[in-house]
Structure formats: C-alpha cells, structure tokens
Amino acid sequence: MSGLRIVSAGFAPTLQDFGRPHVQHLGVPPAGALDPVALRIANALVGNPPDSAAIELRVMGPTLEIAAEATRVALVGTGAPVEIVGDRKVEAPSHQSIRLTRGRRLRIGSLADTGVAYLAVEGGFALDPVYDSLSTYTRARIGGLDGRALRDGDLLPLRVDEAGERAERRCADRSWAREAGPARVMLGPQDDYFTADSIAAFFDTEYRITREADRMGMRLDGPALTHARGHDIVSDGIATGAIQVPGNGRPIVLLADHQTTGGYPKLGTVISADVPRLGRLRPGDALRFARVEVEEAEAARRALEERIARVVDRFVPAEPWLDEDALYRRNLVSGLAEPD
Known part of the structure; x- marks a missing residue:
C-alpha cells in the first residue's frame, strides 16, 4: 500500500x-x-x-x-x-x-x-x-x-x-500569516448577561492565552467579566469563535472542536475572517478584541476570500x-x- x-x-x-x-x-x-x-x-x-x-x-x-x-x-x-x-x-x-x-x-x-x-x-x-x-x-x-x-x-x-x-x-506572499490588530467580535447572543462596565473592559484590555488551550478552545487571562444575570442559561447552539464565560468570569474562545451546545452565556463571537488567526496563537501570546457589526463582518470575510485568491494567484516558481x-x-x- x-x-x-x-x-x-x-x-x-x-x-x-x-x-x-x-x-x-x-x-x-x-x-x-x-x-x-x-x-x-x-x-x-x-x-x-x-x-x-x-x-x-x-x-x-x-x-x-x-x-x-x-x-x-x-x-x-x-x-x-x-x-x-x-x-x-x-x-x-x-x-x-x-x-x-x-x-x-x-x-x-x-x-x-x-x-x-x-x-x-x-x-x-x-x-x-x-x-x-x-x-x-x-x-x-x-x-x-x-x-x-x-x-x-x-x-x-x-x-x-x-x-x-x-x-x-x-x-x-506570506503577509496573511502576519496579520495583527484586534480580533473582531460581534456581540451576542447573551451580551445582556454581563455588566456594561465589564463589556467595556473586555474591549479595552489586553488578554493572554493561558496554557489551558487546545483544539476545543482557549481560556484567556485578563480581567474577569461580571455576570449581571447569573452564569447559567438554557443550553443553546455554539459557533466556532464563540466567547463563552463560565461562573469564574474568565472568557473561553471556542475553536474547531467546540461542543455543539453550551449552558454558559456567550458575550460574542469572533468573526469568521479572524478565526484562522486564533489558531496560530500560542500560550502566552497577547490578544485584544474590537467590536464590529454584521456588515463589517461580512465585508471582512469577502476581503479574506479575495486575499487568499490573490496569494494563490501569485505563486512563483x-x-x-x-x-x-x-x-x-x-x-x-x-x-x-x-x-x-
């Protein structure tokens, strides 16, 4: 064989x-x-x-x-x-x-x-x-x-x-592997489960990837988020890039092997155009976040697809x-x- x-x-x-x-x-x-x-x-x-x-x-x-x-x-x-x-x-x-x-x-x-x-x-x-x-x-x-x-x-x-x-x-062209800047996040679906001050701090603060990171997700070290309505919800669906926050307030960004449903509130979701950057991070790396709306997320994904096409088109001998x-x-x- x-x-x-x-x-x-x-x-x-x-x-x-x-x-x-x-x-x-x-x-x-x-x-x-x-x-x-x-x-x-x-x-x-x-x-x-x-x-x-x-x-x-x-x-x-x-x-x-x-x-x-x-x-x-x-x-x-x-x-x-x-x-x-x-x-x-x-x-x-x-x-x-x-x-x-x-x-x-x-x-x-x-x-x-x-x-x-x-x-x-x-x-x-x-x-x-x-x-x-x-x-x-x-x-x-x-x-x-x-x-x-x-x-x-x-x-x-x-x-x-x-x-x-x-x-x-x-x-x-390897610029795609050196992308920097904040990971863009769309709020929801349970952002109302967190205080306004802690949400503001989340977007204003640098986090670091802890050693509690694998293909399922990565726990972040930084300011704990404060729950405004408790830390349990009726389990609902999870998307890749979702930011789940358990009772200790430490956010977890869920990656490829994430569970299909979860019972902790989700502050938001990293947009699909930025999820590949998350996979390149290692324990100890710094990470910041920026809030975007759906129109920006869709535009970013279109831009990523165009960029990949250009990279492949520019292969050289x-x-x-x-x-x-x-x-x-x-x-x-x-x-x-x-x-x-």
Whole structure:
C-alpha cells in the first residue's frame, strides 16, 4: 500500500480538512482545521482542492518516510524547514512544494513561531470520510485514522502512488500569516448577561492565552467579566469563535472542536475572517478584541476570500533546493558524472 509512514509522530498530529459543520444539529462537533487559510494554501501548492485533508501539526512536527514511488508535499504555516534525513543534512524551505521519492524521510522540528501548521500531500489520503469529512475528532474517535492522533508506526494510505515531475511552486506572499490588530467580535447572543462596565473592559484590555488551550478552545487571562444575570442559561447552539464565560468570569474562545451546545452565556463571537488567526496563537501570546457589526463582518470575510485568491494567484516558481543524497546516488560514481 502506498503511503506515508509515521516514524516519529511528534506532538499528536491529526488529519484535518474543513470539518463537518453541516451536522452540528446531530450533536457532532465540527472539528476541522484550526487555520483553514494555511490549509488552503498548502493544498494549492500541491494541486489539491482547497478542502482536502492535510496533517495538522502543533508544537512539534513528525518524522515521516515516503512509502510510495514519489510524493509531493508542502509545509505551510511555519518558517521551520523540512529536513530531508539522509547521510547529509538537507533542508528544504517551507511554503513550497517538494517532490520526494520512495524511502526518503522528512523531519519537521519545533513549531516555535506558530500555534499550527499543515503538511499537505498531493492527491490526499485514501481514507473513508465520516459525514463527508476526514477531520479527526478524537473525543468521539471519528475521522482521520481510526479517529485518533497519529502515532509512531502508522501508515497513512495515499491516493496517488507516484506524483509526477513538474516545476515546484512557492508561496511568495506570506503577509496573511502576519496579520495583527484586534480580533473582531460581534456581540451576542447573551451580551445582556454581563455588566456594561465589564463589556467595556473586555474591549479595552489586553488578554493572554493561558496554557489551558487546545483544539476545543482557549481560556484567556485578563480581567474577569461580571455576570449581571447569573452564569447559567438554557443550553443553546455554539459557533466556532464563540466567547463563552463560565461562573469564574474568565472568557473561553471556542475553536474547531467546540461542543455543539453550551449552558454558559456567550458575550460574542469572533468573526469568521479572524478565526484562522486564533489558531496560530500560542500560550502566552497577547490578544485584544474590537467590536464590529454584521456588515463589517461580512465585508471582512469577502476581503479574506479575495486575499487568499490573490496569494494563490501569485505563486512563483520555487527556487531549487539541493538534495545532495539523490544527486550523489543518481549522477556520480567515484566523483565522476555518469555519461548520458
């Protein structure tokens, strides 16, 4: 079977695509990529549809072995290089496509500059979807590979056994990954459960991401919000980016693996255009918020879609990277070039 063999998994990598938000009414959390922008760019580099599943990496990347004739990959979302493991140390840049042949190993180290990155593979993975998605939701053990994080020794089956040779592509515009400024929030649906002073303080104060952060959500460290009408409501639906506030007043921003309903009041929701930025944050990072209305939120989403299209349209030919092991193995014998 053609595939990617997991030699060393790193920190709990999972397969993620755009998730399954269309079945939340059945009680199934959406899951999906924490940073769908990076996922889309990674897929574009290897020629996949934008919603194809890729390996989502957090904290520490894996070591993988190519168990196919040739595989094309692209690492997007981090400045960390792809190290090609062999007799010599070869580093290929991130944010470009790379073609590797059978038996080659690639290693991705610490993601010190981001909270999440993606490794896309040309053709994607030959796995059965759950509710039309390969996204892994580990709490219910659905999606991905047996509904769990990847681990040492796994073989991820590939749909393409031999990626053809072509000019590789590079994402030259990385401004999308450096977006700054407050995360924009639409108030509601339970903003009336908080005092006016605490709402004002929420938008005037810098918060920090605590270590209580995972794919489900991240708790913020900063001024506690004051409940005006208690901290329990009749459970209602939750959207990705919702800011839920339990009894201790510490806000929690809910991310891809959020529950489908909740019984704590929600101050507001981070707009969809800014949710990908949340996925890039790490514990200790600072975060501010700004209030917007629905018209601004819709305009921001349209602008994001246009920006992604421009980034992909401006891909450039990748600068050659030297795979010295392959060069010596194929072209040199005792220091002399093989004749044609």
